[in-house]
Amino acid sequence: MIPFDYAAPATVEEAVALLAEKNGQAKILAGGTDILVQLREGLRRAELVVDVKKIPELTDLNYSPETGLVLGAAVPCYRIYENAAVAAAYPALADATRIVGGWQIQSRASVGGNLCNASPAGDTIPPLIVYDVVCRIAGPKGLREVSAAEFCAAPGRNVLEPGELLISLAFPPVAPHSGSAYQRFIPRNEMDIAVAGAASWVQLDPAGKTIEKARIALAAVSPKPVYAEEASVWLAGKPANEESFAHAGELAKKVAVPIDDMRGTREYRVHLASVLTRRTLADAVKRAT
Amino acid sequence: MPRRTHVAATVNGEEVEFLCEPRQSLLEVLRENLRLTGAKEGCNNGNCGACTVMMNSVPVNSCIVLAVEADGAEIETVEAIARQGHMHPIQQCFLEGAALQCGVCTPGFLVAAKALLEKNPNPGEHEIRFNLAGNLCRCTGYDKIVRAVQDAAEIMQSAQPAAVK
Ligand SMILES: Cc1cc2nc3c(=O)[nH]c(=O)nc-3n(C[C@H](O)[C@H](O)[C@H](O)COP(=O)(O)OP(=O)(O)OC[C@H]3O[C@@H](n4cnc5c(N)ncnc54)[C@H](O)[C@@H]3O)c2cc1C
Numbered sequence: 001m002i003p004f005d006y007a008a009p010a011t012v013e014e015a016v017a018l019l020a021e022k023n024g025q026a027k028i029l030a031g032g033t034d035i036l037v038q039l040r041e042g043l044r045r046a047e048l049v050v051d052v053k054k055i056p057e058l059t060d061l062n063y064s065p066e067t068g069l070v071l072g073a074a075v076p077c078y079r080i081y082e083n084a085a086v087a088a089a090y091p092a093l094a095d096a097t098r099i100v101g102g103w104q105i106q107s108r109a110s111v112g113g114n115l116c117n118a119s120p121a122g123d124t125i126p127p128l129i130v131y132d133v134v135c136r137i138a139g140p141k142g143l144r145e146v147s148a149a150e151f152c153a154a155p156g157r158n159v160l161e162p163g164e165l166l167i168s169l170a171f172p173p174v175a176p177h178s179g180s181a182y183q184r185f186i187p188r189n190e191m192d193i194a195v196a197g198a199a200s201w202v203q204l205d206p207a208g209k210t211i212e213k214a215r216i217a218l219a220a221v222s223p224k225p226v227y228a229e230e231a232s233v234w235l236a237g238k239p240a241n242e243e244s245f246a247h248a249g250e251l252a253k254k255v256a257v258p259i260d261d262m263r264g265t266r267e268y269r270v271h272l273a274s275v276l277t278r279r280t281l282a283d284a285v286k287r288a289t
Numbered sequence: 290m291p292r293r294t295h296v297a298a299t300v301n302g303e304e305v306e307f308l309c310e311p312r313q314s315l316l317e318v319l320r321e322n323l324r325l326t327g328a329k330e331g332c333n334n335g336n337c338g339a340c341t342v343m344m345n346s347v348p349v350n351s352c353i354v355l356a357v358e359a360d361g362a363e364i365e366t367v368e369a370i371a372r373q374g375h376m377h378p379i380q381q382c383f384l385e386g387a388a389l390q391c392g393v394c395t396p397g398f399l400v401a402a403k404a405l406l407e408k409n410p411n412p413g414e415h416e417i418r419f420n421l422a423g424n425l426c427r428c429t430g431y432d433k434i435v436r437a438v439q440d441a442a443e444i445m446q447s448a449q450p451a452a453v454k
Pocket residue numbers: 027028029030031032033034035036037052058073074099100101102105108109110111112113114115116117121122123124160164165166167191192193194334335336
């Protein structure tokens with residue numbers, strides 16, 4: 001690895017000052033499962049690596065049923081799925097954090113890092129989109145907020161300006177009669193990158209028969225994880241049954257504009273988008289009732 | 290040239306101090322500065338698990354941890370698994386069950402399997418395979434490894450007083 005300096009600031013202000021001073025030549029380190037590999041392989045360069053794991057706002061996980069979840073950007077995956085209350089409240093997030101890499105990766109890999117890395121196949125990103133998570137960002141000009149659906153810009157690129165860092169992810173409290181799920185397709189059982197992935201969130205009427213609201217998001221089928229708006233909107237007022245799920249799957253796949261690569265062809269990925277939408281909707285409804 | 294950094298950590302129960310460059314991995318420093326060569330370098334990019342060590346009680350791939358991040362941390366390597374010259378049941382079962390051939394993956398499997406058995410003393414086959422998915426083995430085909438973990442679980446449970454269950 002090319003030599004670099006290391007700093008582990010204890011406050012957001014210090015981190016912002018360090019990042020601003022280096023003007024793009026500093027890289028943020030959370031769990032390091034992307035950035036350390038990229039630095040070693042020469043895919044990215046840094047004069048300074050800024051470790052954000054000493055900053056309390058980035059490593060706190062605060063959940064209450066009344067206010068929802070505030071997830072520090074650097075909290076590793078295992079702290080999410082091992083937290084029974086959080087896993088029960090946000091099951092699609094739990095599904096995704098359980099399958100990011102293997103156990104050793106989950107000990108370090110953060111949801112904030114997954115989002116900032118902005119891979120089209122980032123497994124935790126569709127759950128963030130369906131929960132309509134607000135990303136809290138700090139920078140030289142102060143604080144700002146961006147919705148999860150708007151955070152990624154292109155493969156490997158996000159909307160952060162030089163000097164900015166992601167502080168936390170704010171999840172709304174759990175709505176009554178709601179449920180969610182994330183699934184991906186990979187040819188192996190575990191430890192692979194999604195060929196396609198889908199997250200679904202639904203809110204049912206009190207009888208559990210009709211979908212009142214839904215949100216669907218897809219991974220690995222477009223340059224960035226994407227909200228499937230038409231399918232989500234169409235589901236409102238529809239019966240919570242297989243027919244609705246299947247039609248929503250057909251609508252969802254319209255936003256899929258995938259690439260052909262060694263993991264799968266375009267056609268295959270588009271098909272998977274509809275299948276995974278249908279399956280995650282069924283799971284989300286089951287979990288809502 | 291970045292300055293060498295002073296790091297103080299607890300490694301296998303002992304307080305150690307070392308100087309390292311920020312770019313050095315924990316794996317490099319364990320092997321080269323501290324001469325703990327149990328953890329192995331397989332892929333050096335987080336995929337194979339041969340470099341698995343415990344860091345603050347969770348398993349990590351030490352090839353994608355910076356040594357400077359270990360400042361103030363508790364690290365446990367495969368060297369700490371045997372106690373007073375006695376092999377741990379997991380080591381005994383790997384040996385007796387021929388769960389290794391070349392042995393490069395073994396230290397990582399031992400560390401991860403021991404951590405699994407501490408979390409869940411009686412894991413099923415699926416759970417063993419799922420939790421050890423971050424450890425790759427090019428030789429054994431995994432079946433003997435899974436069986437060794439199951440055998441170790443049995444031995445460790447029968448060694449516990451019955452009232453604990
Ligand atoms: C073996 C292996 C298997 C993997 N499997 C999967 C998988 O199944 N699914 C999947 O989605 N990913 C997978 N990954 C990729 C990676 O583990 C995830 O993307 C992970 O969530 C990244 O989090 P991190 O905390 O390690 O990020 P880091 O590597 O620390 O950072 C990632 C990027 O985000 C930036 N960054 C981090 N935190 C912030 C912040 N607070 N503000 C601004 N920028 C920030 C960094 O500078 C860097 O560019 C795998 C990686 C490996 C090595």
